[in-house]
Structure formats: C-alpha cells, structure tokens
Amino acid sequence: MDVDLTxxxxxxxxGDEGAAAARAMRxxxxxxxxxxxxxxxxxxxxxxxxxxxxxxxxLDFAERLVRDGARxxxxxxxxxxxxxxxxxxxxxxxxxxxxxxxxxxxAYEQMGCLPTWTCAPYQTEHAPRFGQQIAWGESNAIVxxxxxxxxxxxxxxxxxxICAAITGxxxxxxxxxxxxxRGQVLFQIEGVPQKLQQDDSFYPVLGHLVGKAAGDRVPVxxxxxxxxxxxxxxxxxxxxxxxxxxxxxxxxxxxxxxxTRQAAFAGHAPxxxxxxxxxxxxxxxxxxxxxxxxxxxxxxLGSPHFSLAEFQRLASLLRGRRHPSVRFLVTTxxxxxxxxxxxxxxxxxxxxGGQVTVDTCILxxxxxxxxxxxxxxxxxxxAYYAPGLLGVQVVFGSLEDCVRSAAAGRVLRxxxxxxx
Amino acid sequence: MGRVIxxxxxxxxxxxxxxxxxxxxxxxxxxxxxxTGEIIDRRHPLSGQIAAGRVLVxxxxxxxxxxxxxxxxxVRAGTSPAAILTTGPETFFAxxxxxxxxxxxxxxxVVTIDPNDFDSLESGVRLMIALDGTITADxxxxxxxxx
Numbered sequence: 001m002d003v004d005l006t007x008x009x010x011x012x013x014x015g016d017e018g019a020a021a022a023r024a025m026r027x028x029x030x031x032x033x034x035x036x037x038x039x040x041x042x043x044x045x046x047x048x049x050x051x052x053x054x055x056x057x058x059l060d061f062a063e064r065l066v067r068d069g070a071r072x073x074x075x076x077x078x079x080x081x082x083x084x085x086x087x088x089x090x091x092x093x094x095x096x097x098x099x100x101x102x103x104x105x106x107a108y109e110q111m112g113c114l115p116t117w118t119c120a121p122y123q124t125e126h127a128p129r130f131g132q133q134i135a136w137g138e139s140n141a142i143v144x145x146x147x148x149x150x151x152x153x154x155x156x157x158x159x160x161x162i163c164a165a166i167t168g169x170x171x172x173x174x175x176x177x178x179x180x181x182r183g184q185v186l187f188q189i190e191g192v193p194q195k196l197q198q199d200d201s202f203y204p205v206l207g208h209l210v211g212k213a214a215g216d217r218v219p220v221x222x223x224x225x226x227x228x229x230x231x232x233x234x235x236x237x238x239x240x241x242x243x244x245x246x247x248x249x250x251x252x253x254x255x256x257x258x259x260t261r262q263a264a265f266a267g268h269a270p271x272x273x274x275x276x277x278x279x280x281x282x283x284x285x286x287x288x289x290x291x292x293x294x295x296x297x298x299x300x301l302g303s304p305h306f307s308l309a310e311f312q313r314l315a316s317l318l319r320g321r322r323h324p325s326v327r328f329l330v331t332t333x334x335x336x337x338x339x340x341x342x343x344x345x346x347x348x349x350x351x352x353g354g355q356v357t358v359d360t361c362i363l364x365x366x367x368x369x370x371x372x373x374x375x376x377x378x379x380x381x382x383a384y385y386a387p388g389l390l391g392v393q394v395v396f397g398s399l400e401d402c403v404r405s406a407a408a409g410r411v412l413r414x415x416x417x418x419x420x
Numbered sequence: 421m422g423r424v425i426x427x428x429x430x431x432x433x434x435x436x437x438x439x440x441x442x443x444x445x446x447x448x449x450x451x452x453x454x455x456t457g458e459i460i461d462r463r464h465p466l467s468g469q470i471a472a473g474r475v476l477v478x479x480x481x482x483x484x485x486x487x488x489x490x491x492x493x494x495v496r497a498g499t500s501p502a503a504i505l506t507t508g509p510e511t512f513f514a515x516x517x518x519x520x521x522x523x524x525x526x527x528x529x530v531v532t533i534d535p536n537d538f539d540s541l542e543s544g545v546r547l548m549i550a551l552d553g554t555i556t557a558d559x560x561x562x563x564x565x566x567x
Contacts, residue, residue, distance in 0.1 A: 027518055034430045034514045054489040055454065057496040061523060137485045157488035157512045159519050215445065216480060245445065245482050290462075363450070385484075388450040388461045 003032040003171070004039040012167060020070035024163035031160060032171035041172045045128055046076040046165035047121050047145075049137025050158040051108050052364045053082030053101035061159060062107035065166070072165040076113040077121040079138045080305075080360045081105045084367075085117075087357060091367035101365070113165070117359040118333035120234065120305040122149060130256055133176060135164035139241035140234070140304045140381060146248040148233050150256040152176050155247040175247055181257060182266035183220035183250050185213070186273045192281065194225045196417045201285075201398035203232040204380025206276065207239025209284035213274055216245035220264040222252040223276075231307055238304050239380025282418055288383040288396035294410035296395070297372045299402045302331035303361055303379040311340040311349075317400060318348045323409030327372070328354035331361040352406075363389050376411060378402050422546075422558040425537045429553035430509065431517035433529030436548040437502035439557075440474040441541050442466050445482035448490040448512075457499035475547040476501040477538065481512040491516030495526060503529045503549050507538050531555065 011017070012025040032040060050058065082101030083093065093101075109115050116124060121136075122144045128134050128151035136142050136153040137160075145151040154174035156164065164170045174180055187210055189197075196202050210219050219240070228236070228251070240246040250258035258264035299322075301314070314330070322328045330349065332340070337358045340346050346356065362368055362375075363385050376395040377383055383396040397405065397413045405412045442465055446452075451461035457472025472494070481487045491513065494500035500520075504513045513530045520527040531553050541547075546558040 023522060027515070027522065030518045031511065031515060034511070034518075035509055049485050050489065052486060052489070054486065055493040055496070057492045057523070058489050060496075061492070061519065064523070139484050142485070155485060155511065157485045157515050159488050159492065160511070160515050161485075215482075242484070243482075245480065287463075385450040388463070 003029055003037060005029070009040060009169060018069040020065045020068035021166055023068065024070070024166040025169070027160065027163045028167055028169055028171065035171050035173040037171035037173040039172050040169040041133060041176060042168060043074055043133050043135045043164055043170055045074055045126070045132065045134040046072065046161060047079060047136040047138060047141055048076060048108060048113055048161045048165060049079040050162050051078050051081045051104065053104045058158070059100055059104050062104055065162070066107050066110045070111045070166050072112045073168040074165060075126065076165040077116040077124070077126050078108055078113050079141070080119050080364045081117055082360060082365050084357045084359045084365065088365070088367065090355070091357070092369040093365060093367050097366060111162070111166070116333065116335070118305045118335070119361070120307065120333065123307050124335060135161055135170050137161035140238035142247050143237035143241045143249065144234055146175055147237060147250065147255050148230070155245070181248060182218065182268060183264040184217035184271045185219050186270035187219055187221045187276050188273060189221065189223035189276045191277050197224060197226045199398065199417055200232060200235065201378060203228060203236040204239040204378070204383070204396070205281055205285045205288065207236035208243045208288055208380050208384065209276060209280060210249065211240035211242060211244030211246050214240070214244050214246055217271070218248050218250070219246060220250045220252065220258065220261070220270065222261055224251060224254065227254060231310055234304055235380060239384065242381045242384040278420055285396065285418060288380060289394065290387050291374065291393035295374050296326050296376055296405055296409065296411050298327045298329060298368070298375040299406040300329045300331070300362055300375055300377050300382060301379065301399070301402060303363070303382045306330050306332040306336060308336055308339050308343070311336070311345040314399065315345045315348045317403045318352045320352070320407055322353040322406045325409050326406045328352065328406045329357060330354060331357050334358040362386070376402055376405055422556050425533055425555040425557065427505065427531035427533040427553040427555050429529060429531050430514045431527065431530040432551050432553065433503070433527060434549060434551055435475065435503035435529050436546065437473055437475045439477055439541055439543055439545045439547050440466065440469060440471055441477040441543045443479065445480050446478050447482045447484050447487055449484040449486035452490055452494070454490055454494040454497050454499050457494070471501050472499040473502050475503045475505060475549070477505045477541050479507045479538070480510045485512070487512040488516045492519055495520040495524060495528065500528050503531065505531050505533050505555070507535050508532055
C-alpha cells in the first residue's frame with residue numbers, strides 16, 4: 001500500500017529541505033509502510049531518546065544528521081544522555097567514553113533541541129496537553145504522556161523520534177488514532193488494603209504486575225480506592241513499560257480517557273479480566289528483588305528522574321548519616337536539581353552523605369564503580385533493568401526502607417504493609 | 421526440501437541461520453550485549469544464548485525504546501541476528517534494519533509470520549529466508565538436546 005504523501009512530504013523526500021530532512025523523511029515513510037499507515041500526520045512536539053550514548057553507530061547517525069544540516073521543526077526536548085555533563089568525574093565514567101557521550105549531546109543540541117536532559121519531560125514546562133499529537137521516545141515518558149496527560153504518541157523507538165522532529169511528520173498509526181487507545185484487558189483490584197494503596201511502593205509493584213500480564217495490550221485498572229499522585233502514576237507507568245510493552249494505560253476514575261469503565265473500553269467488553277489481589281502483588285514485589293541477604297553497596301533513587309515533590313518527601317525522611325559503606329544517590333534533571341538546591345532540599349541530603357547526579361542515570365551512564373554489587377531502590381524501572389544492564393543484584397523497597405537501610409548499612413524492609 | 425512458511429517481509433532481505441526461538445518478548449536494551457551478541461536479560465528464558473548470526477524468532481520487542489539503538493550497534497559490530505521473525509508489525513526491529521540499511525547498506529530482514537507457524541518453530545532448526553518473505557525450515561537433521 002502506498003502512503004498518501006503531501007506535496008511538502010514529497011519535496012522533503014526529493015531534498016528540498018536538505019539532505020538530513022530527506023534521509024529523515026525516507027525513514028519515516030518506510031516506517032509508515034511497515035505499519036500500513038495510509039498517511040502521515042503533523043506533530044507539534046517531540047522528545048528524543050536517541051541521546052543515550054549506546055555506541056559508535058548511534059553517534060555516527062547523529063553526527064551525520066548534523067553534517068547534513070538537520071534542524072528540528074517542532075519544540076523538542078531531550079531525554080537523559082550518557083553523561084552528567086559537569087559531574088561525571090565524581091564517578092567511574094571512563095574519559096574516552098565521556099568524550100563520545102558528550103559529542104552525542106552536542107550533536108542533538110546542534111539540531112536545535114532543548115537541553116532538558118531528563119526522562120521526565122512531562123514534569124517540565126514542556127509537558128504536552130490533552131489530545132496533542134506528539135512523537136515521544138523513552139518508554140516511561142511515552143506511557144505518562146498518553147495515559148496521564150491524554151496526549152497522543154506511539155511508542156517511538158530511538159532514531160525514529162529524531163526523524164519525526166526533523167520532518168514534523170509521523171505515520172498515522174497506533175496510539176495516534178482513537179481506535180487503538182481503548183482498553184483491552186481489565187485489571188480488577190480486589191482485597192488490597194487502602195493503606196497499601198496509599199503507599200508509594202504499591203505503584204511500581206502494580207506497574208510491574210500489569211506490564212507483565214498486559215504485554216502489548218492496553219490495560220485498564222479498576223477498583224483503586226485512592227487517587228494516586230502524579231509521582232505515583234509516574235512510578236506505575238515506568239514499571240509497566242519495563243516489564244511489558246505498555247504505551248498507554250487507563251485507570252477508571254483517574255486518567256482522562258477513563259471517566260468510567262465503559263469509556264475506558266470505548267463500549268467494548270474487556271478481552272480478558274485479571275484479578276489483582278494481595279498474593280499476586282506480593283509475588284510481583286518479590287520479582288523486583290534478586291539474590292538475598294542483607295549486603296548493600298548503594299541506594300539509588302530517581303528513575304524516572306526525581307521530582308521536586310519527591311525531593312521534599314525525601315528531605316522529610318532523612319535523619320543522621322548514611323553508613324560509610326553505602327553510597328546514596330539521587331538521579332534527576334538539572335532543572336529540578338537547581339530548584340531543589342534553591343529550596344534548601346539538598347541540604348539535608350548532603351548532610352546525610354547523599355549525592356545528586358543530573359542529565360543521566362545509572363542505566364544510561366557507566367558511572368557505578370565495580371565494587372557496587374548490590375543496590376537498593378524504590379524504582380520499579382531501576383529494579384527491573386539493573387541486573388541485566390549492570391550485572392548487579394537489586395533489592396526493591398519503599399523510600400523509607402531505602403533511607404533506613406542506607407543508615408544501617410544493610411537491607412531493612414518493612415513487610416507490615418504487604419502482610420496478608 | 422523442508423517445510424515452507426509464508427511470511428510478510430517488513431524489511432525484505434535474504435538470510436539463513438539456526439533458529440533461536442522464544443515465546444517471550446525481548447528488550448534489547450538490558451537484554452542484549454552488542455559486543456558479544458549474547459542475550460543478557462537474566463529474567464529471560466534465552467539468557468546466556470548467543471543471538472548473533474541466528475534467526476531470532478520472538479513475538480515482539482518489549483519495554484525500552486532503546487532496543488533500536490542497540491540493534492543498530494549490533495549491525496555495525498557484526499553481532500546482530502541474521503534475521504528476526506515476529507508475530508506482528510514490530511516498530512523497534514524494523515526501524516533498526518531500515519536505519520542500518522540507510523547507514524551501512526547492511527541489515528537483517530524482519531519478517532512477520534502467522535502465530536500458528538510461530539508456534540510450530542523450535543530452536544535449532546535451520547531457516548532460510550527469501551526476499552519475498554518465504555521461509556524454508558530444514559527440519560531433517562534434528563539437533564538433540566535443544567530446549
């Protein structure tokens with residue numbers, strides 16, 4: 001099937017807007033063919049995940065675009081890079097690696113992107129609005145934009161995100177279209193104590209469970225007795241987009257496209273109904289921890305990047321000082337770090353012996369020294385990816401557990417909330 | 421002659437290799453080391469297997485949008501699968517192949533196959549993929565001891 005192209009699309013393919021735009025358009029059109037999209041549609045914003053330094057090929061891709069005159073044509077934010085641009089020397093990042101990661105940062109800035117360097121662009125002034133067609137990369141950002149904000153983006157992979165930003169065009173397919181946004185599988189919450197539902201650590205666990213069972217279907221969660229905060233929804237989405245292919249979820253009575261269960265399924269019956277009870281949640285929680293024992297080298301928070309509200313909550317929990325054998329790290333954006341500094345929220349963290357890394361995270365930057373073998377986190381995404389990407393063991397715990405463990409120098413977890 | 425499966429080429433190309441089959445989706449970011457071609461997602465059934473040069477048969481990609489970037493590195497490093505067969509249109513794999521073609525004139529074919537055909541494939545079988553998406557499975561010399 002031929003994709004219906006406008007005159008401008010065809011001109012771009014022919015090189016009217018330069019060699020980089022022509023290449024980007026060729027890739028967009030070939031992807032439209034893969035998806036049998038009938039046409040392309042305009043986007044009004046992009047978020048680029050291709051910024052993470054993976055290796056020579058991806059750097060080569062970015063620098064060739066720059067050499068060929070690439071410029072983004074819509075407001076475009078940048079995801080984490082491979083490097084805390086100004087603070088990487090405090091960690092174990094090899095200098096030659098840092099040089100290449102920096103070149104990749106520079107390349108994307110040269111294309112006219114905004115140097116936001118964060119995986120939580122939805123918590124900046126660039127957050128998209130309901131119904132806006134956008135092209136976002138970064139799985140946790142995609143799921144938040146679609147589910148919580150009601151903006152519309154397909155799950156853009158690295159490299160296609162920047163092609164969309166350069167052309168301003170995407171295939172009309174997937175989550176851009178009404179018919180693909182309705183719920184497909186129902187997760188019915190039953191017998192889960194309200195006290196647990198109020199706890200931050202409930203949301204990464206629920207997300208992990210939902211993502212794993214939903215696969216690439218759109219999940220609908222019903223039966224929540226509380227209204228989750230923005231940060232709780234962020235944690236849920238990030239975990240669901242790690243364990244599954246979730247690009248959009250609905251929570252009945254919470255997210256904007258699901259005022260009712262019927263609306264969430266657009267009048268259709270759920271393809272499958274799954275019960276979420278305490279035993280299944282305990283199982284999911286257990287899956288987020290690998291290995292056993294009390295050993296601990298690092299506590300790490302902030303995937304997705306810590307928000308100002310999260311810094312505020314952390315500050316209220318910090319007492320005394322971390323154990324000398326456990327490092328304590330928070331990853332966030334440079335903007336939020338700056339606000340936290342100005343608000344005095346970094347003072348208790350530094351008094352505790354904690355550190356802040358901006359622009360990147362432990363998964364995107366080779367920053368952890370080899371002596372870090374076991375880490376603890378309140379992030380479902382860190383817990384999911386750290387064992388494979390970093391070869392470390394991981395313990396999932398609540399924010400309180402993480403702070404207590406850092407002070408004690410060993411893993412301490414409060415099981416009360418999860419007890420049957 | 422072996423059994424013939426009719427696939428839909430998302431990114432056409434010719435390839436051959438031993439099948440490496442999984443029923444579980446796979447993320448290449450955190451799931452695949454492009455320096456060695458090994459599957460490193462320790463929670464995945466294929467953990468420890470070498471996917472380089474094999475015909476990877478996987479329902480679809482999972483999770484991170486960085487899968488494409490890792491696959492592009494694998495093409496450059498010569499550690500990518502020889503081909504990838506999926507059960508449906510799959511952005512992440514197809515895009516990596518398309519960009520690799522743009523940049524290096526070298527890529528792996530991505531072909532979608534019917535779920536029933538997908539279920540019939542097992543690791544170890546030698547698969548040949550033709551430009552039109554036809555897949556020939558040579559099932560005669562049965563390799564023992566494969567999962």
